Amino acid sequence: MSRIQLPRRRFLALSAAGLGGALLAGCDRLSETSEVQEVLSSAESLTYRVQRLLGGRDALAREFTEADLSPVFKVNGSSMPEGEDYAALLEGNFVDWRLRVEGLVANPLDLSLEDLRKLPQRTQITRHDCVEGWSAIGKWRGVPLAIVLQRASLLPTARFVVFHCADVYERALDGTGQYYESIDLIDAFHPQTILAHSLNDAPLSVGHGAPLRLRVERQLGYKHAKYVMRIELTDRLDRFGRGKGGFWPDRGYEWYAGI
């Protein structure tokens, strides 16, 4: 009996190993198929709908105390935007920097750092979650985006807020390497969504996005655009970059990064 079973077992083990290898190779092939990518990506809208349904507009991200702060807040992504324009702004301590708010607004704005600091401020100690897997806790201070948007007075057709940044993260031939991000109006008017100008009681360092970065606390780190130069209200995202609403979404990452 056992003499008959042994080859059978070996046969099963070998077929299992062969099947495993074939499956992995097959999955590689599937990963490169656009139809498969589309099916896999359908999970994103399900996640988005369910999280919006459960969390609504105003579910707040956890806020921590000073005792919880990360000793070192990791710098990731761009750490120094290239180009003479940014260098000149940095040298002038961003006195000449202006945040432009435009697009589908009744009242376009040009705001200096001083203007932003005079608006109502919000301070929040929150956890920053990178898509790579690490987290850091920092104390952010800035203007709620809602206040800036109210001053600009949105047109009824506005659906998304696009953040145009100073850093070119990738030297792409088609000019789509410029960093940008976008969020919907639910996140834009969320009480913890702020335009931060300081981290841990100091003005933002260049590595952390000086002079201004977005904080959108219910989403992953890549949504928190650094070096924000211009805010544009729009009704559609396919006009920007490669059409997916952000530098990393253009490169396969989820536009809705709540997961």
Next chain:
Amino acid sequence: MTETPETGLATPSQRPRRLAVYRHARVTRLTHWINFLCVSVLLFSGLQIFNAHPALYWGQFGADSDPSIFELGADESRAGPPVGFARIGSSTFDTTGILGLSRNASGGFAQRGFPAWLTLPSWRDLAMGRRWHFFFAWLFVANLLVYVAAGLANGHLWRDLLPSWRQLRPRSLLQDVADHLRLKFPRGEAARHYNPLQKLTYLGVIGVLLPAMILTGLAMSPGMDAILPWLVDMFGGRQSARTIHFIAASLIVLFVFVHVAMALLAGPVNELRSMITGRFLISVEDKHE
């Protein structure tokens, strides 16, 4: 359980008779294989995601400059070629070729947490790994809900998986441990039911490990943390949840190895057939003697 004597097997009345019993309901078999598919994809895409930051921490936060409790990496500081290592706490192991440093598609060594043959896709692509992971995570949860709902409705969960008090007696458990160690598997009537260790293991996987994977997975989502703040507290912080996610996944891998080994030892054809067609052959003494 319905039973049909094996027709065509004319067995002399002195020898044990082979009897086919209907062991697994259709929904159990279907959800078993969908679960197998989901867990496989989740595991290999999960290792791809882990490779984006191959270190684990405890607490609310954790990044490069914070102390990690587990890490895979490549040490290039020493003379000679770089060395792949796995570090658990303060113990470091040389894992060159498999963990920390392994060959890529072109044959050269590259710094990489888990090797290409364990990640989905095989090349480094966090975005694609996440797409696979989250799609199959939804399917996995839906499948588990179907299994539990059906198991409650048809009684599978309490009838087949819940051990009886008699089975839970220390003597019966010790006997079962001894049987497993001697690779002695139930034959005849006893093979109609799961043995106590088997029941406890299945319940542990279905009732503890799989839900732990879902809950720790959700606790890593910043969107879910705003919706269910207690969830992340339950695990002691997002980085703890990430670590528990990894540990629970490792335990599932351990379970799969033991599960497959047990099926092979107990009779792979019979076991596999029962999970595909539902029919399981047992040997019974002839009742008419």
